[in-house]
Amino acid sequence: MDSRSLLIIGLSLAAASGAAYLIFPYLSGDVRGEKRQAHLLTRGPVARGDRQVDATARRKQVADSLKELEQRNAKQKKRSLETRIAQAGLSLSKQGYLIASCFAGGLTALLIFLLSGNPIFGGAGLVIGGFGLPSVWLSTMTKRRLKKFTLEFPNxxxxxxxxxxxxxxxxxxxxxxxxxxxxxxxxxxxxxxxxxxxxxxxxxxxxxxxxxxxxxxxxxxxxxxxxxxxxxxxxxxxxxxxxxxxxxxxxxxxxxxxMSSEARASAYIIGSLPIAVALLVYITSPAYIEQLWLKETGRVVLFACFCMMAFGTFVMNKMISFDI
Incomplete structure (x- = not known):
């Protein structure tokens, strides 16, 4: 036999041997046995893996829901006037609230102008009565309603x-x-x-x-x-x-x-003390304290004192207010 025939026979035997090596495990059942053994060994972990996948999907759903609610709450921080009126539990419309604010502003400006005789103070009263007093009243009604809701909601x-x-x-x-x-x-x-x-x-x-x-x-x-x-x-x-x-x-x-009752009592006393002193001085020496509203300088001082008292009361209220 020549070398070419020997090369062909050798390559044929090598191919047959490789094919037998690949096919023999399937014919003998070794591959099926290994698959079954692997299934038996990993059946528990696979089940736990399924539970882990379910828990992960659940956590993802919870996180998505929380993110949606946070985004919605962030958009709600800029509340419209209709929303504020609804939160206060009032049946007023937006137009009714604006009309009431204009009436309150005009009445406040008229009273301050009659008491002071100064149109500048009358303009300040218009701003306070038209914007400040209705807003404070609306916030007070809202807090009162939310407090009632918080007390009844757990039931x-x-x-x-x-x-x-x-x-x-x-x-x-x-x-x-x-x-x-x-x-x-x-x-x-x-x-x-x-x-x-x-x-x-x-x-x-x-x-x-x-x-x-x-x-x-x-x-x-x-x-x-x-x-x-x-x-x-x-x-x-x-x-x-x-x-x-x-x-x-x-x-x-x-x-x-x-625990903050002592601080609140101190704030009430400090806030009411100037008013009480002014009343006592007016009762004992009315001519002495009348200079505050009879003279222009006294009215300016009185208005400045009122602004400082309002600011101090606001600061003390924030100091004794805690978010739970």
């Missing part, structure tokens, strides 16, 4: 917890609160039910509550409901934790109020 959450644990749907629990709770909680949950009637989902309807009630409690409730509707979970347990947090916040607020 409403407890109603939802008991209803969910008893097997009632969440919508039925909301209807119970909308019909039996105290105001302003009843009115807010009634708006949620009305929004559902118009076709919104529960999470979308609840997400509108922090717009009307800008409190951490309402924001927490909207976050819990939104996350539960999107990611699932035990709603009763989540609301139980929320109820506990709300009550602990109330306890902390009461504790802070008790």
């Amino acid at each position: 409403a959450v407890d109603v939802i917890i008991r209803g969910v644990k008893a097997g009632l749907p969440l919508a039925d629990c909301l209807r119970i609160i909308a019909s039996e709770a105290a105001e302003p909680v009843r009115g807010e949950f009634r708006q949620i039910i009305e929004a559902q009637t118009l076709g919104l989902s529960i999470s979308e309807a609840v997400e509108r509550m922090p717009e009307r009630i800008p409190t951490p409690e309402a924001n927490f409730f909207a976050i819990v409901i939104t996350i539960q509707q999107k990611a699932g979970g035990n709603l009763g347990e989540a609301l139980s934790n929320l109820s506990r947090v709300l009550r602990e916040r109330k306890k902390m607020a009461d504790k802070v109020k008790a």
Whole structure:
């Protein structure tokens, strides 16, 4: 045999040997055995990996929901006049509020002008009465309404917890609160039910509550409901934790109020002391103190003192106010 034939036979044997080496494990069952062994060894970790994937997806949904709510709250920081009126629980329209502000500004300017006889003070009274007094009144009404809501809201959450644990749907629990709770909680949950009637989902309807009630409690409730509707979970347990947090916040607020009572009493005394001294001086020596509003220099000094007292009262109020 020549060298060419020997080369062909050698290459054929090498090819046959390589093919046999590759095919033999499949024919003998070694590959199937290794796959089965690998499956048995990794079945537990694979299941745990599935659970980890589910937990990761759930955390991602929660993070996305929180990010959406944060973006919505950031947009709500610039509140319109209609939103402020709604937060105060007033039935006034924007035009009605503006008319009332103009009336208050004109009345204040007229009174100050009649008392001082100075048109500059009358202009200052117009600004104070037209912009300052209505804004302060609106803020006071809003704080009063939010305080009532904060006191009653944990009871409403407890109603939802008991209803969910008893097997009632969440919508039925909301209807119970909308019909039996105290105001302003009843009115807010009634708006949620009305929004559902118009076709919104529960999470979308609840997400509108922090717009009307800008409190951490309402924001927490909207976050819990939104996350539960999107990611699932035990709603009763989540609301139980929320109820506990709300009550602990109330306890902390009461504790802070008790600890700052001395500072608040001092602020009240310091703020009322100039007025009390002025009244006593007027009772004992009216001709002495009348120079403050009879003379031009006295009126300027009196106006400057009023501005400084207002600024000092504002600063003391901020010093004794704590965010919980």
